[in-house]
Amino acid sequence: xxxxxxxxxxxxxxxxxxxxxxxxxxxxxxxxxxxxxxxxxxxxxxxxxxxxxxxxxxxxxxxxxxxxxxxxxxxxxxxxxxxxxxxxxxxxxxxxxxxxxxxxxxxxxxxxxxxxxxxxxxxxxxxxxxxxxxxxxxxxxxxxxxxxxxxxxxxxx
Numbered sequence: 001x002x003x004x005x006x007x008x009x010x011x012x013x014x015x016x017x018x019x020x021x022x023x024x025x026x027x028x029x030x031x032x033x034x035x036x037x038x039x040x041x042x043x044x045x046x047x048x049x050x051x052x053x054x055x056x057x058x059x060x061x062x063x064x065x066x067x068x069x070x071x072x073x074x075x076x077x078x079x080x081x082x083x084x085x086x087x088x089x090x091x092x093x094x095x096x097x098x099x100x101x102x103x104x105x106x107x108x109x110x111x112x113x114x115x116x117x118x119x120x121x122x123x124x125x126x127x128x129x130x131x132x133x134x135x136x137x138x139x140x141x142x143x144x145x146x147x148x149x150x151x152x153x154x155x156x157x
Contacts, residue, residue, distance in 0.1 A: 004086070004155060005036075005086075005155050006038065006086045006087050006110075006154045006155055007036060007037070007038055007039065007086055008038065008039040008040070008041075008084065008085045008086045008087070009027060009038065009039070009040050009041075009085060009086065009087045009088075009089065010040075010041050010042065010043060010077075010081055010084075010085040010087070010088045010089070010109070011023035011024050011027070011040075011041075011042045011043075011089050011091065011114065012042070012043050012044065012045060012077055012088060012089065012090050012091065012095055012099055013042075013044055013045075013090075013091040013092070013095055013125075013127070014044055014045060014046050014091075014095060014127065015044045015046050015048045015049040015074060015129075016042055016043055016044030016049060016050075016054075016074035016075060016076070017044070017049045017052060017053075017054045017055045017058065017074050017129075018054065018055050018057075018058050018127060018128055018129050018136070018139070019091040019125050019127060019128070019139060019143070020042035020043065020044065020091060021042050021054040021058060021069050021072045021074075022054075022058050022061070022062055022067075022069070022136075022139065022140055022143050023042065023089070023091070023114065023125075023143045023147060024040050024041055024042035024072070025062050025067040025068070025069045025072070026062075026067060026140075026143055026144050026147045027040045027147045027150075027151070028040045028067075029066070029067050030147055030148065030151050031151065038154075039085075041085070042072070043075050043076060043077040043078070043081060044074055044075070044076055044077065045076070045077055045095055045098040045099065045102070046076070047076055049074040050074050050075060050076055051073055051074060051075075052073065052074050053069075053070065053072065053073060053074075054069045054072050054074070055129065055136075057128070057133055057136045058128075058136055060133075060136075061133070061136040061137055061140050062140065065140060065144075077099065077102060079102070079104050081109070082102075082103050082104055082106075082107035082108065082109050083104075083106065083107065083108050083109070084109075085109045086108075086109060086110065087109060087110050087111075087112075087117075088109045088110070088111045088112075089111075089112055089113070089114040089117055089118075090111070090112070090113055090114060091114055091124065091125040091127075092113075092124035092125060092126075092127070093113060093124055096111070096112070096113050099111055114143075114146060114150075115142075115146050117150065118146040118147065118149045118150035118153075119145070119146050119149050119150075125139060125142055125143060125146075126138075126139060126142075
């Protein structure tokens, strides 16, 4: 990560209904009173869920932890995101490859794997979509830990 101030973060996963909305919700709660403010959003690389709310299990898991995702709606990663956001963080290596492939030549965002950038561990955030509620709990814990570490290390000028 460069030493330039980070004022906006975009979390990206496959369909934008599980991991990336959880990450965005957790980070929004962590930076709610940050000065200067940090804008946080999420997106997906696939079109399957555009316009839909996050998975009900993601909403329920976040709600139990005091984070509200009910108003979030899935969207796809857009070309403008590469110029709008300071930091684009992919939830897994395959999504990261897809993000890099879509990056325009004039992209200004720093792009990386979420847990690698946050915790300096080369690990994906597993996709809980095809599992049970316990997978969402585990993923939430991973994301929360990584988000707190990321926030501690963000250049904030």
